[in-house]
Amino acid sequence: MGTSPAPQNLAEFENQAEKKLKGTIVWDYISLTTDDRLTYDDSFAAFKRYRFQPRILSARPQCSLNTTILGQPISMPIGIAPTAAWKQLNQHGATIPGRAAARAGTVMVLSSVGHTTLDELAAAVPKDTLLWMQIYLFRDKRNTLNIVRNAERCGFRALVVTVDSPVRVARLKAESQVHEGVLEFDKVEAPNPLMKYLDGKRRDGTLGLGDIWAGPGFRETFCFADWEDLRWLKSQTKLPIVLKGVLSADSARRAAGFGASGIIVSAHGGRQLDGVPAPLDALPDVVNAVKGTNIEVYMDGGVRTGNDVVKALALGARAVFIGRPAIYGAAVDGEEGVYRVLKILEKELSISMALCGCSSLSEIDRSIVKHETEFCPKL
Numbered sequence: 001m002g003t004s005p006a007p008q009n010l011a012e013f014e015n016q017a018e019k020k021l022k023g024t025i026v027w028d029y030i031s032l033t034t035d036d037r038l039t040y041d042d043s044f045a046a047f048k049r050y051r052f053q054p055r056i057l058s059a060r061p062q063c064s065l066n067t068t069i070l071g072q073p074i075s076m077p078i079g080i081a082p083t084a085a086w087k088q089l090n091q092h093g094a095t096i097p098g099r100a101a102a103r104a105g106t107v108m109v110l111s112s113v114g115h116t117t118l119d120e121l122a123a124a125v126p127k128d129t130l131l132w133m134q135i136y137l138f139r140d141k142r143n144t145l146n147i148v149r150n151a152e153r154c155g156f157r158a159l160v161v162t163v164d165s166p167v168r169v170a171r172l173k174a175e176s177q178v179h180e181g182v183l184e185f186d187k188v189e190a191p192n193p194l195m196k197y198l199d200g201k202r203r204d205g206t207l208g209l210g211d212i213w214a215g216p217g218f219r220e221t222f223c224f225a226d227w228e229d230l231r232w233l234k235s236q237t238k239l240p241i242v243l244k245g246v247l248s249a250d251s252a253r254r255a256a257g258f259g260a261s262g263i264i265v266s267a268h269g270g271r272q273l274d275g276v277p278a279p280l281d282a283l284p285d286v287v288n289a290v291k292g293t294n295i296e297v298y299m300d301g302g303v304r305t306g307n308d309v310v311k312a313l314a315l316g317a318r319a320v321f322i323g324r325p326a327i328y329g330a331a332v333d334g335e336e337g338v339y340r341v342l343k344i345l346e347k348e349l350s351i352s353m354a355l356c357g358c359s360s361l362s363e364i365d366r367s368i369v370k371h372e373t374e375f376c377p378k379l
Contacts, residue, residue, distance in 0.1 A: 006340075007332060009348075010304045010325045013341055017331035026088045030327055033270045039278065040270025043302030046278035050311050050369045055357030063350045064360045069296060069319055070158055070240050070261055072130050075105030076346045077313060077361060080338070081266075081300045081321035082134035082160060082244075087115035089330050095124035097326050100338035102129040104346070109134050109160050109321070112147055122154040132158040134244070136165065137225035137233065148237050159237065160264065161230065164245030164272050230258060242298075245272075247282040249289035252297075256289075262296040269301065269323055278302065280312060287316030306348025310356060314369040 007013040021027035033040040065076040080097045087093035094108075094116035101108035107130040110121055121131065133151040138144045151159060234241060240261035245268060246252050255263055265279045265286050276282075279301035287297050299312050300321040312320045322341070329337035353359070356368045 007344075009344060010328070010341060013325065013328040013332055013337070017328035020331055026085060026331075029085050029088070030324060033274075034272065035274035037270060038274050039267045039276050040274075042278040043267060043270060043280070044304070046280040047302060047308045047311055049372050050280075050315075051372055051375060052307075052310075052356055053368055053370055054355055055368065058357030058359075059354040060359040062359065063353055065346060065350060065353075067319065067361050069107060069130075069298070070242075072107070072157055074107055074130060074319070076342070076349065077317075077319035078303075078309060078342060078345050078349070079107035079298075079319060079321045080109065080326045080342075081323040082109040082111035082162075083323045083327060084111050084114040085327065086330065089327065090334055092124075092335075093120070095121055096330050096335045097338045098125045098129065098131070099335050100326075100329075100342060102126050103339050104342040106130070106342065107132060107319075110156075112136060118147075118150045118154045118156065122156075127155070131156045132160050132242070134160040134162060136162050137229045141229075141232065144233065145236060148233070148239070152237065152239060156239070158240045158242055158261070159233075160242045160244050161233070162244045162268075163225070163230075164247075164266070164268050227254070227258065234259060246286060247276050247279070249285040252286040252289040252295075256293045256295045260295060262298060263290070264321065265297065265299045265301075265317070266321075267301050280315065283312065283315045283317060303345075306345055306350070306352040309345060309349045310352045310358075310364060311369050313361065313364045314366055316366075 004016055004019075007016055018027065021030070067074060067077050069079070080101050086096060090096055094110055094114055098108050098110075098121045102125045109132040110116065110118065112133070112135045118133065125131070131154075133147065133156045135144060135147050148159065230241075230243075241259075242262035242264060243255050243260050244264040245266050246255060246263045247265060247267065252263055263286060265283050267273075267276050267279050279299050283297070283299055290297065296318045297316055298319045298321060299317040300323060303309060303312065303320045303322050304325065309320055322345070325341050325345075326338050329339075329341035331337070333340070353361075353364065356364070358364050358368070
């Protein structure tokens with residue numbers, strides 16, 4: 001049999017990744033969603049509910065995609081979201097997307113529940129690579145502080161705090177099956193020594209992804225944190241704090257009042273509360289809620305094309321993040337696959353901008369998109 005042709009878009013990357021991984025515990029873990037998949041499916045459908053209104057005779061030959069996030073320059077408004085399971089795809093773990101992001105000139109967020117350590121990632125990429133660190137507000141503050149101090153020491157430029165996971169939720173796929181498979185991975189991989197304390201006691205050895213799904217690790221990760229915990233975190237570091245999982249105007253206003261530097265409008269890839277709005281639908285309310293503040297708003301969930309990126313930016317996102325598409329790229333062709341996913345989106349974005357009559361990101365605004373109900377109101 002011949003080799004598959006190189007994927008030309010993110011849908012083809014997903015199809016090839018599924019062919020390679022279907023039936024494996026890795027694919028099951030990547031594909032996990034919750035309950036009836038309402039939010040997961042709607043995250044894609046939301047983009048189709050918006051229509052373009054292009055500006056004619058306005059495009060120019062040169063199109064700039066450069067922007068900044070929290071004052072740091074990136075070559076495109078597309079970054080890599082925090083995801084686990086990298087080391088289950090490749091022995092090099094999260095250094096693969098890290099190197100791809102560095103080559104593409106954009107940001108990568110490292111997950112706190114994967115297998116790759118902060119030191120490993122920092123050592124694998126050029127020193128000027130923009131790295132952010134995702135964390136939970138762990139039950140034992142010593143675990144949170146351990147990650148924060150390592151992030152500061154390794155040159156990470158921001159903390160991304162996941163705020164939508166107080167409890168573990170039921171999955172579509174049998175969670176026990178995935179749990180057992182992940183535990184098998186931990187037997188052959190070097191787990192990430194991030195959580196040094198479990199049930200109030202110092203842990204000997206390391207904690208792997210499988211342990212996150214077990215009792216002590218589960219209780220550390222999925223816990224009932226509150227704004228006081230966040231205020232404590234802010235008092236412990238000078239790194240800017242970005243809150244991931246904000247979906248309402250009220251939460252956005254509280255985040256701005258708290259002093260967060262950024263918000264990621266996110267539904268956790270459809271892996272937490274099912275029935276929340278698609279991130280794209282929640283985005284305008286969040287953006288309007290923090291208008292006039294210095295807080296930056298980003299978005300993840302359902303982004304698969306350059307058209308999707310333009311719609312998110314038009315509705316107020318400063319940048320978008322991709323999770324599963326980066327994993328699909330790695331599954332198909334390692335670091336090169338992730339890099340190609342980013343470059344495909346970059347090229348599609350530039351084409352979409354030209355067709356909309358925009359030559360720079362600053363020219364993308366609400367005037368170039370309209371919700372379908374504005375064209376086809378209900379009878």
